[in-house]
């Protein structure tokens with residue numbers, strides 16, 4: 309094991325049989341390696357005794373453990389960086405799975421899940437076995453595995469990749485979050501390509517400054533190898549910054565710029581969009597201007613992976629939107645024409661709220677209005693709350709501020725933070741209502757046929773987290789219910 313990592317010091321026999329690895333003492337079993345990480349919440353070094361009790365035979369850490377926690381039979385390996393070691397040891401233990409398939413990572417504030425989900429579908433359509441790690445779900449070819457984080461911890465990542473190798477996956481598409489980059493969750497993975505979608509305000513609770521957030525994203529491109537590709541959004545003001553120091557082959561995409569991959573939007577409505585791409589008109593169900601960027605990223609990756617362009621263009625027209633991403637709620641045909649259009653979307657940043665309301669405004673039929681119900685998550689970046697409130701109030705015609713996942717915060721206070729710094733005159737009339745179900749009903753009750761009601765922020769999520777309890781809640785179900793009831797009664 310030690311040959312796989314840069315270690316400082318070893319005490320005891322670390323070469324005995326290792327049956328598993330864990331970064332959490334509660335997951336340690338007999339003959340496991342326990343890697344103690346100094347975390348954002350607690351110090352893993354405090355759990356060495358528990359790990360040993362559960363069967364750890366090797367402890368890896370930066371700090372010397374208390375000798376009373378470490379029986380003689382247990383080896384100790386000192387490393388300079390336990391997070392880095394966790395990634396390297398995971399890759400080593402699972403047989404370097406990331407080297408055995410083509411691994412493409414997607415980073416950026418918005419659009420990661422959308423791009424990864426579409427790439428997974430596209431490569432399936434092109435005849436490949438593909439895996440994916442995403443906020444929505446992880447998939448090994450067609451086997452679905454629940455996703456707890458956008459980018460899993462390093463042990464789960466290498467384990468998941470090894471399963472994908474075993475299932476014959478040729479390609480794996482994964483979201484790479486800024487938290488993951490900062491915490492070195494993907495440090496030892498061998499990427500064949502990396503995509504940058506965009507960067508705007510998010511996660512400043514964690515990164516503290518926009519510069520730190522941006523640098524975390526850039527670090528992904530800095531460590532790519534020369535045989536990898538880096539595909540960046542040239543229309544984003546930080547697109548070229550991301551690839552300043554990369555050794556990878558760089559390519560760009562964009563709508564406004566002279567990018568390597570570009571397209572024109574010929575037509576769009578709430579059901580479909582036609583784009584002119586590489587000499588062909590492509591009709592796709594993925595609609596909205598922001599989605600043209602996502603489609604370009606998907607097309608660019610497919611091309612850089614050497615796929616046949618004609619088949620890729622055909623594939624783009626087969627794609628379904630990712631669950632909860634500008635997802636239109638389906639109503640029974642007999643009421644569809646009379647009802648407002650319902651859309652569930654995962655916009656939970658100021659830029660996404662702006663983009664999604666603008667997309668609806670762009671494609672709505674004349675006299676139609678855009679009504680949005682949204683909230684902001686508790687225990688997350690507080691600074692984005694007024695900006696999200698502003699983006700909704702400036703771009704929609706009616707905005708209903710409500711709860712997202714309040715977590716351990718007071719939901720009324722979150723709504724007030726969205727509302728209190730709004731300056732008149734606003735485009736939208738703004739309502740405030742804490743109960744999300746009631747807020748969706750209010751948004752629908754204010755809508756008429758021809759309007760679009762967007763319920764934003766929770767997308768695919770099937771729960772609402774309040775005071776540590778995840779209560780079942782699905783925006784798609786609630787919106788459909790409210791729209792159906794409106795027409796029937």
Ligand SMILES: CC(=O)N[C@H]1[C@@H](OP(=O)(O)OP(=O)(O)OC[C@H]2O[C@@H](n3ccc(=O)[nH]c3=O)[C@H](O)[C@@H]2O)O[C@H](CO)[C@@H](O)[C@@H]1O[C@H](C)C(=O)N[C@@H](C)C(=O)N[C@H](CCC(=O)O)C(=O)O
Nearest residue numbers: 331332333345347348349350352355457458459461485487
């Ligand atoms: C702030 C953050 O990102 N935290 C994540 C991070 O925790 P951490 O490394 O700081 O660890 P910690 O909780 O302080 O604990 C330190 C160490 O002690 C260990 N421990 C802890 C308790 C115990 O009894 N025994 C034990 O061994 C822990 O397993 C850990 O190794 O690593 C943990 C495992 O790898 C994650 O579970 C945890 O996610 C928390 C729950 C979380 O909410 N993360 C979110 C913010 C997140 O990561 N989001 C991003 C981006 C979202 C997006 O934009 O899409 C994501 O990639 O999902």
Ligand SMILES: Nc1ncnc2c1ncn2[C@@H]1O[C@H](COP(=O)(O)OP(=O)(O)OP(=O)(O)O)[C@@H](O)[C@H]1O
Nearest residue numbers: 417418419420421422443598653654655660663664
């Ligand atoms: N290319 C884009 N540019 C701007 N906004 C986008 C783009 N793609 C999607 N969005 C908006 O961002 C929302 C979230 O999209 P998506 O889930 O793909 O992003 P993500 O980067 O995976 O987010 P997360 O950080 O939560 O994982 C969408 O519902 C939409 O409102």
Ligand SMILES: N[C@H](CCC[C@H](N)C(=O)O)C(=O)O
Nearest residue numbers: 656684685688712713765766
């Ligand atoms: N990846 C994001 C998702 C936010 C989704 C929103 N529904 C919320 O709970 O704030 C985060 O963890 O900050």
Ligand SMILES: [Mg+2]
Nearest residue numbers: 420421443458
């Ligand atoms: Mg995501």
